[in-house]
Amino acid sequence: MTNPYIVLPVLFQLLTAVILLFFWAKVNTQRLISIIGSLISMGIAIHLFYQVYGQGIQTMQAGSWAAPFGITFVADLLSATMVLLTTLSGLAVAVFSTGSIRNARLKFGFLPILHFLLMGLNGAFLTGDIFNLYVWFEIIIIASFVLITIGGEKAQIEGSIKYVTMNLLASAIFLTAIAILYGLAGSLNMADLSGQVAAIENRNLVHVTAILFLVGFGIKSAVFPLYFWLPASYHTPPPAISAIFGGLLTKVGVYAMLRIFTLIFIPDDFLSDLLSVMAGLTILSGGLGALLQSNMRKIFSYLIICHIGFLIAGLAMYTELALSGTLFYLVHDIVVKTNLFLLAGIIFKLTGTLNIQKLGGMYKKISQAQPAHGHTALFLGGDSSSFGLLGEGRIDSRWLPKWFLCAGGHDRAGELFDSLCYRKGLVRGLLERSRGPA
Amino acid sequence: MKTLIFKTASGYLLPLLVLFSVFILLRGHYLPGGGFVGGLIASIAFVIHSFANGLEETKHLIKMHPGFLMPVGLLLAILAGASPLFIGETFMTGLWFENPVPVIGMVGSALFFDLGVYLVVIGVTLTIIFTISETL
Numbered sequence: 001m002t003n004p005y006i007v008l009p010v011l012f013q014l015l016t017a018v019i020l021l022f023f024w025a026k027v028n029t030q031r032l033i034s035i036i037g038s039l040i041s042m043g044i045a046i047h048l049f050y051q052v053y054g055q056g057i058q059t060m061q062a063g064s065w066a067a068p069f070g071i072t073f074v075a076d077l078l079s080a081t082m083v084l085l086t087t088l089s090g091l092a093v094a095v096f097s098t099g100s101i102r103n104a105r106l107k108f109g110f111l112p113i114l115h116f117l118l119m120g121l122n123g124a125f126l127t128g129d130i131f132n133l134y135v136w137f138e139i140i141i142i143a144s145f146v147l148i149t150i151g152g153e154k155a156q157i158e159g160s161i162k163y164v165t166m167n168l169l170a171s172a173i174f175l176t177a178i179a180i181l182y183g184l185a186g187s188l189n190m191a192d193l194s195g196q197v198a199a200i201e202n203r204n205l206v207h208v209t210a211i212l213f214l215v216g217f218g219i220k221s222a223v224f225p226l227y228f229w230l231p232a233s234y235h236t237p238p239p240a241i242s243a244i245f246g247g248l249l250t251k252v253g254v255y256a257m258l259r260i261f262t263l264i265f266i267p268d269d270f271l272s273d274l275l276s277v278m279a280g281l282t283i284l285s286g287g288l289g290a291l292l293q294s295n296m297r298k299i300f301s302y303l304i305i306c307h308i309g310f311l312i313a314g315l316a317m318y319t320e321l322a323l324s325g326t327l328f329y330l331v332h333d334i335v336v337k338t339n340l341f342l343l344a345g346i347i348f349k350l351t352g353t354l355n356i357q358k359l360g361g362m363y364k365k366i367s368q369a370q371p372a373h374g375h376t377a378l379f380l381g382g383d384s385s386s387f388g389l390l391g392e393g394r395i396d397s398r399w400l401p402k403w404f405l406c407a408g409g410h411d412r413a414g415e416l417f418d419s420l421c422y423r424k425g426l427v428r429g430l431l432e433r434s435r436g437p438a
Numbered sequence: 439m440k441t442l443i444f445k446t447a448s449g450y451l452l453p454l455l456v457l458f459s460v461f462i463l464l465r466g467h468y469l470p471g472g473g474f475v476g477g478l479i480a481s482i483a484f485v486i487h488s489f490a491n492g493l494e495e496t497k498h499l500i501k502m503h504p505g506f507l508m509p510v511g512l513l514l515a516i517l518a519g520a521s522p523l524f525i526g527e528t529f530m531t532g533l534w535f536e537n538p539v540p541v542i543g544m545v546g547s548a549l550f551f552d553l554g555v556y557l558v559v560i561g562v563t564l565t566i567i568f569t570i571s572e573t574l
Contacts, residue, residue, distance in 0.1 A: 004522075004523055004527060004529065005523065007528075008523075011529070014512075014516060015516055018512045018516060021508060021512070022509045060528050060529070061528055062529055062530050063528065063529070063530040064522075064527060064528050064531040
């Protein structure tokens with residue numbers, strides 16, 4: 001059904017950002033406005049989710065121009081969930097950054113840019129037009145360029161060069177793919193395209209376009225051969241920024257893949273095999289990379305890659321069960337990754353180091369300092385793997401028959417690495433009481 | 439570039455270019471033009487003025503930080519875009535006043551959106567150019 005108000009999550013973030021711009025120099029006012037704005041956004045997102053849950057898919061035609069020519073906004077249950085999670089992470093990061101980001105960074109517009117980023121994310125989740133999706137992606141990456149370089153530390157600039165270069169390349173490839181698709185089908189509306197593309201006779205060109213989309217989104221979501229920019233850049237900015245990047249930015253790529261490859265290009269044998277191999281190698285390389293690191297934020301960066309592999313695996317199998325596993329895992333992963341990076345921020349604040357060789361006895365230290373806070377953080381961090389296994393299990397059970405030797409093995413290995421990493425990073429590093437200096 | 443000819447010309451060019459930018463802004467709905475191009479032309483007027491008379495002189499003329507135009511323009515554009523929501527229409531739907539305004543013609547929410555773009559473009563361009571010329 002049509003509902004003109006589904007664009008409100010996007011608009012309200014924009015409004016918050018603009019109001020923040022008015023208070024450019026007044027950092028304390030900005031903190032207050034950002035938190036209030038995030039709280040109201042949370043209310044709007046919950047309301048949207050409730051509406052979609054109760055009444056089904058909601059659509060909106062921007063400017064009242066009819067589809068397929070006007071820009072369509074669609075809120076189905078997946079979009080509404082993603083918007084809800086984005087706003088939740090946004091609220092968490094807004095609260096966390098008011099306490100943890102230095103005034104110097106806030107004076108250069110950290111909070112307005114954060115809300116512009118959240119606006120872009122909400123827009124990407126709500127749009128039903130593939131070119132509009134590209135525009136939201138651009139808003140997201142431009143806002144993230146500012147966030148990753150703000151502060152101007154040497155490591156940040158170095159990381160951001162890799163980040164900016166790869167993401168610009170991905171955007172160029174994405175745009176090329178859209179251009180070819182428009183030439184083939186003559187439409188940019190996703191729902192319209194799903195019918196149009198199936199009827200195109202030149203299947204080879206359709207496959208090439210599908211691969212271009214895969215490469216574009218693959219770079220953005222850091223899958224196997226294209227992931228190296230992520231561990232090089234995600235640990236450099238302040239924890240609040242890493243949290244929103246780690247929790248949401250790569251997931252937008254996965255979300256776009258889910259949309260494109262379930263709606264427009266239905267994976268055939270070749271694409272499905274390709275996705276399976278990519279997913280397996282992503283899990284393996286992410287897991288192996290994480291085992292080699294000792295900086296906690298670098299471990300989490302590699303774990304992001306590892307878990308992107310799980311998400312792609314569900315898409316590669318392309319069964320209802322596997323896809324629902326992917327969606328379930330996606331929801332869980334956003335919350336956990338945001339939390340893990342925030343947790344790393346708290347740990348750094350308490351101990352001054354993120355090297356897990358030097359950490360120890362954190363559990364005691366945190367629970368003495370801020371009892372409730374510490375327990376919550378550690379609970380969320382530590383328990384993440386067990387909750388996620390539910391989702392992983394669903395993906396896993398369908399994978400084994402087809403790719404038992406190759407990908408199934410990788411998946412098992414990935415899970416093993418996964419639990420090893422959590423144990424290494426959190427259990428040994430944080431929970432062990434005896435070794436700690438405290 | 440502080441030659442007498444340039445300085446004298448810039449005094450005449452400033453009002454002319456600003457007027458021309460407003461003309462471009464207003465004709466933009468159906469014909470080539472609009473807020474973006476109009477904003478660029480208006481910023482060129484101030485940039486020429488600053489080249490001829492120095493940056494301080496231009497800042498004195500504008501009387502405020504050009505960056506302040508950014509949130510003002512954005513807010514105007516949001517309000518213009520969101521105004522249909524208040525009467526139950528979708529975002530960005532064009533709302534039009536019933537009677538034409540003399541000289542300008544039909545006025546609708548699109549004009550206010552374009553005006554917002556115009557202000558944002560002036561704000562961004564002048565902030566960038568002023569910041570660069572300050573550091574030179």
